[in-house]
Amino acid sequence: MQKVMMKLGGMTCPSCLTKIEKAVEDVDGTDQIKVLFNAGKLKFMMNADKADVDDVKTAIEKMGYEVKDVKAKELK
Numbered sequence: 001m002q003k004v005m006m007k008l009g010g011m012t013c014p015s016c017l018t019k020i021e022k023a024v025e026d027v028d029g030t031d032q033i034k035v036l037f038n039a040g041k042l043k044f045m046m047n048a049d050k051a052d053v054d055d056v057k058t059a060i061e062k063m064g065y066e067v068k069d070v071k072a073k074e075l076k
Contacts, residue, residue: 001075004053006042009066011035016065023059027051046072 011017017035020042024033029050034043042060046053057067 002046002048002053002072003075004042004044004046004056004070004072006057006060006067006071007069008035008040008042008060009068010064011037011040019063020060020065023063024056027055027059030056045075048074 008020011020014037017037020035021033024030024042024044029047030044031047032043032045035041036043044056046056053070053072057070060067
């Protein structure tokens, strides 16, 4: 499992938060998804055997949001 944090751009209202959470949920292997609207961040857990960070990044960018930074940490 990986703990992933993404810095996002383009969120203008709280409904953006719901859209992003739904898009990340639809990527197989993601769990514990939380969007921090005021901080412009997305945090989630990911099973690297099922999905890749780029899969999540692509899903977010397809909706018109910007992924400015990605940090992933392997959990033991």
